[in-house]
Amino acid sequence: MRVTVLAGGTGGTKLAHGFALLEPAVDLAIVANVGDDAEVHGLVVCPDIDALLYTLGGLVDAERGWGIGGDTLSAHAQFERLGEPTWFTLGDADLATHVHRTRRLRHGDRLTEVVGGMADALGIHARVLPATDDRHRTIVETDEGALAFQDYFVRRRQEPEVRRVRFDGNARPSAEALDAISAADLVVIGPSNPIVSIGPILELPDVRAAVQAARARAVAVSPIIGGKALKGPADRMLTGLGLESTALGVARLYAGLVDRFVIDEADAALAPAIEGELGMAVEVLPTVMRSDDDRRRLAGALVELA
Amino acid sequence: MRVTVLAGGTGGTKLAHGFALLEPAVDLAIVANVGDDAEVHGLVVCPDIDALLYTLGGLVDAERGWGIGGDTLSAHAQFERLGEPTWFTLGDADLATHVHRTRRLRHGDRLTEVVGGMADALGIHARVLPATDDRHRTIVETDEGALAFQDYFVRRRQEPEVRRVRFDGNARPSAEALDAISAADLVVIGPSNPIVSIGPILELPDVRAAVQAARARAVAVSPIIGGKALKGPADRMLTGLGLESTALGVARLYAGLVDRFVIDEADAALAPAIEGELGMAVEVLPTVMRSDDDRRRLAGALVELA
Numbered sequence: 336m337r338v339t340v341l342a343g344g345t346g347g348t349k350l351a352h353g354f355a356l357l358e359p360a361v362d363l364a365i366v367a368n369v370g371d372d373a374e375v376h377g378l379v380v381c382p383d384i385d386a387l388l389y390t391l392g393g394l395v396d397a398e399r400g401w402g403i404g405g406d407t408l409s410a411h412a413q414f415e416r417l418g419e420p421t422w423f424t425l426g427d428a429d430l431a432t433h434v435h436r437t438r439r440l441r442h443g444d445r446l447t448e449v450v451g452g453m454a455d456a457l458g459i460h461a462r463v464l465p466a467t468d469d470r471h472r473t474i475v476e477t478d479e480g481a482l483a484f485q486d487y488f489v490r491r492r493q494e495p496e497v498r499r500v501r502f503d504g505n506a507r508p509s510a511e512a513l514d515a516i517s518a519a520d521l522v523v524i525g526p527s528n529p530i531v532s533i534g535p536i537l538e539l540p541d542v543r544a545a546v547q548a549a550r551a552r553a554v555a556v557s558p559i560i561g562g563k564a565l566k567g568p569a570d571r572m573l574t575g576l577g578l579e580s581t582a583l584g585v586a587r588l589y590a591g592l593v594d595r596f597v598i599d600e601a602d603a604a605l606a607p608a609i610e611g612e613l614g615m616a617v618e619v620l621p622t623v624m625r626s627d628d629d630r631r632r633l634a635g636a637l638v639e640l641a
Numbered sequence: 642m643r644v645t646v647l648a649g650g651t652g653g654t655k656l657a658h659g660f661a662l663l664e665p666a667v668d669l670a671i672v673a674n675v676g677d678d679a680e681v682h683g684l685v686v687c688p689d690i691d692a693l694l695y696t697l698g699g700l701v702d703a704e705r706g707w708g709i710g711g712d713t714l715s716a717h718a719q720f721e722r723l724g725e726p727t728w729f730t731l732g733d734a735d736l737a738t739h740v741h742r743t744r745r746l747r748h749g750d751r752l753t754e755v756v757g758g759m760a761d762a763l764g765i766h767a768r769v770l771p772a773t774d775d776r777h778r779t780i781v782e783t784d785e786g787a788l789a790f791q792d793y794f795v796r797r798r799q800e801p802e803v804r805r806v807r808f809d810g811n812a813r814p815s816a817e818a819l820d821a822i823s824a825a826d827l828v829v830i831g832p833s834n835p836i837v838s839i840g841p842i843l844e845l846p847d848v849r850a851a852v853q854a855a856r857a858r859a860v861a862v863s864p865i866i867g868g869k870a871l872k873g874p875a876d877r878m879l880t881g882l883g884l885e886s887t888a889l890g891v892a893r894l895y896a897g898l899v900d901r902f903v904i905d906e907a908d909a910a911l912a913p914a915i916e917g918e919l920g921m922a923v924e925v926l927p928t929v930m931r932s933d934d935d936r937r938r939l940a941g942a943l944v945e946l947a
Contacts, residue, residue, distance in 0.1 A: 376737075377744030394722075407713040413737035416700075418762045427733035431682075431719035434740065438683030456724045 336361055336638060339519035341466075341546075343368025343383040343532030345400040345566050346558050346624075347525030352390050353630030354523075354638075355461050361638065363461035364515035368527070369446070370473035370502065370535030373485040375423045376414065378433035379440055382485075383532065384450055384465060385432055392457030394428075400566070403428040422490045447509050464515055466536040469506035473531050476501065484531065493568040497575040500530055508539040516545040521641040522593075524555035526622060528569040529588045530576065537592075546592050553593040554637060556622055557582040560599040565623065583609050590615065595640065597622065642667055642944060645825035647772075647852075649674025649689040649838025651706040651872050652864050652930075653831025658696050659936030660829075660944075661767050667944065669767035670821035674833070675752070676779035676808060676841030679791040681729045682720065684739035685746055688791075689838065690756055690771060691738055698763030700734075706872070709734040728796045753815050770818045772842040777812035779837050790837065799874040803881040806836055814845040822851040827947040828899075830861035832928060834875040835894045836882065843898075852898050859899040860943060862928060863888040866905040871929065889915050896921065901946065903928065 338361050340351045351365045368383045382401065389395035389403055396404040406426030415421050425433065432453070439449040445468040454463045473484040477495030487495060516522055524546075527533050537543050546553055562581050564570045570580040578584045582598040582605050589596065590613040598605060599622040606617040618640060624630045644667050646657045657671045674689045688707065695701035695709055702710040712732030721727050731739065738759070745755040751774040760769045779790040783801030793801060822828055830852075833839050843849050852859055865888050870876045876886040884890045888904040888911050895902065896919040904911060905928040912923040924946060930936045 376740045377747060378740065403715075403719070405715075407715045407733060409709075409711075409713045409733035410716065410737035410740070413709070413734035414741065416762060417737070417741045417759060419737075419741055427713060427715035427736070428719035430733070430736060430740070431716035431723070431725075434682045434684065434716070434736070435720065435723045435725055441683060453723060456722060 336520045336641070337364070337518060338362070338521045338523065338638070339364045339366060339515045340523045340525050341366045341533055341536050342387065342525040342527055343371070343536070344527045345386065347527035347532060348383070348386045348390050348400065349624040349630050350523065350525045350556065350633060351387060351461070352627070353624065353632070353634030355391050355459075356627060356631040357634055357638065358460055361634070364519070365461055365463050366466050366512045366515055366536055367463060368532045368535050369465050369467060369471055370531060371484045371488065372472060373423070373483065375425060375433070376419055378430075378437045380423075380425070380433050381436070381446075381465070384463060385429070387463050388450070388453055388457060388459065391454070391459045391461060391463070394457070402426050423485060445509075447511055462511070462515065464509060464512045466508055466512050466542070467506040467539055468509050470504035471506035471535060471539065472503040473535055474501050474503050475531070493571070497530075497572050499576070500534060502535060502538055506539055508542050513541060513545055516542065516549060519549065520552060521638065522546060522549045522553040523637060524553070524589060524593060526556040526558040528558060528564070528567055528572065529585050530569065530572050543592065550592060550594050552641065554595040554597060554640065555585075555589045555593045556597040556637075557585045557599065557602070559585050560622065561601045581605060583612070586613055586615060597637070599623065642826045642947070643670070643824060644668065644827045644829065644944070645670045645672060645821045646829045646831050647672045647839055647842050648693065648831040648833055649677070649842070650833045651692065653833035653838060654689070654692045654696050654706065655930040655936050656829065656831045656862065656939060657693060657767070658933070659930065659938070659940030661697050661765075662933060662937040663940055663944065664766055667940070670825070671767055671769050672772050672818045672821055672842060673769060674838045674841050675771050675773060675777055676837060677790045677794065678778060679729070679789065681731060681739070682725055684736075684743045686729075686731070686739050687742070687752075687771070690769060691735070693769050694756070694759055694763055694765065697760070697765045697767060697769070700763070708732050729791060751815075753817055768817070768821065770815060770821055772814055772818050772848070773812040773845055774815050775812035776810035777841060777845065778809040779841055780807050780809050781837070782807065799877070803836075803878050805882070806840060808841060808844055812845055814848050819847060819851055822848065822855060825855065826858060827944065828852060828855045828859040829943060830859070830895060830899060832862040832864040834864060834870070834873055834878065835891050836875065836878050849898065856898060856900050858947065860901040860903060860946065861891075861895045861899045862903040863891045863905065863908070865891050866928065867907045887911065889918070892919055892921060903943070905929065
């Protein structure tokens with residue numbers, strides 16, 4: 336079964352990993368958010384793609400869900416000595432990833448090719464596909480003004496109130512990403528922040544239409560459980576944008592895009608409202624992924640549904 | 642006293658450090674070799690400049706005489722995982738230096754400015770001056786063909802026999818480097834490899850003439866003691882080029898350029914030959930620098946001579 340997961344952030348990454356654990360029964364492609372990419376020390380940093388590569392490649396710092404386990408901070412100390420801004424902390428092994436990617440991009444390779452090469456090198460079978468090869472940066476308009484995403488997320492610790500999210504650049508989705516959505520037997524919108532992880536993917540021209548065309552084969556998983564995001568600012572962000580910070584609030588964002596919506600057992604009571612208001616088929620599943628087994632089970636349940 | 646040291650490699654770096662230990666009585670400038678600079682992982686690496694910065698900044702791995710003490714190798718391991726060539730091993734903190742420099746160079750800053758900023762950040766008072774801001778790479782023609790310097794030096798471990806050394810690029814010396822030579826009360830050609838550490842500096846247009854113009858105030862220190870280089874391939878390189886691997890052989894390379902030549906106590910017997918054949922004033926000093934005290938003493942003795 337060909338499964339394509341739209342992912343960004345820790346929740347989407349964990350679920351994508353769950354599908355990877357079902358290989359080879361599942362033929363997995365992941366369309367990854369690049370909206371939170373940034374230039375750090377002159378290097379191109381792709382946090383969501385790297386979290387996917389490190390997780391699927393078995394390198395990830397499991398506790399944090401990003402970065403490389405056991406990584407050191409010698410370069411960070413040297414950057415500090417040299418007076419470079421260091422609010423965006425990079426581990427040493429992680430730094431090598433950015434150096435490698437930046438070298439290949441400067442050489443003229445597409446991000447899709449670079450990430451494909453890295454996935455191969457790390458023994459990853461799934462196709463990890465940047466949603467676009469173009470510049471497509473999330474800009475967060477806040478009560479403190481417009482901030483580049485990492486400026487908002489890391490430097491300002493997600494404290495400013497978000498008024499609006501927009502995207503810098505005039506990006507087109509990659510052919511590989513569009514094809515992966517169109518050709519899939521199952522399209523999964525992962526339990527990622529709908530505004531800044533999934534939103535940047537869906538905002539690319541033709542992507543929303545491609546998902547819509549696959550809506551009968553598509554499912555979204557709520558990242559909000561009991562009104563809260565498990566990690567990150569999705570709940571506060573929804574509220575700040577005047578939306579409801581519940582599974583229903585997320586479902587409204589995906590109405591007309593997917594026919595099926597998965598909510599956590601803790602939110603079972605919301606199923607009738609979502610079905611009644613939005614006409615989506617709601618499935619209630621345990622969606623909290625604490626272990627690899629949890630990931631595999633949730634992915635397996637989604638395969639069963641399809 | 643304004644002292645300008647031409648340096649590259651470990652010997653020249655140690656002597657430059659000796660002069661730095663005499664500050665503020667000495668006002669030190671160092672004209673540094675850039676012929677062994679290389680691109681590694683797409684980053685600009687300047688081994689001689691960095692050995693100077695790390696030594697004068699108190700960061701150096703004292704045992705090796707280059708790199709940063711206590712540095713880790715996490716990035717190196719990641720480069721290996723990603724399939725990057727890793728014969729040129731970079732420590733993690735050292736990698737940050739190259740990332741920083743490359744970012745500033747890509748931004749359009751001159752190498753002289755970048756290195757000056759790094760020296761400031763590391764609390765170094767001496768002016769560390771790249772001999773040139775232009776591309777000026779040493780090419781070693783060997784019995785295995787023409788090799789980029791680090792290809793010869795690191796990857797091929799200085800094993801191929803050197804037939805000839807030439808320089809890639811059409812470099813001009815920096816104004817700062819030329820000025821430092823012209824304005825000095827004492828110009829010192831450090832005990833560095835005359836072919837690949839000092840040679841690339843002297844081969845830049847106008848540099849040889851500037852040293853010659855200061856010849857009465859200039860002194861060279863032999864890097865060859867008892868027919869051997871303390872470190873590196875200078876002895877084999879001299880022999881391979883048909884030159885004599887002795888202090889006399891080195892003195893011949895600097896004849897007409899400096900009026901005074903310093904040899905080690907172990908070579909005292911060569912003094913009459915050097916004076917007789919070349920007309921240089923020879924000074925016999927302990928030139929082996931095992932400790933900071935040795936460095937300071939040798940630098941102090943050279944100041945005394947001048």
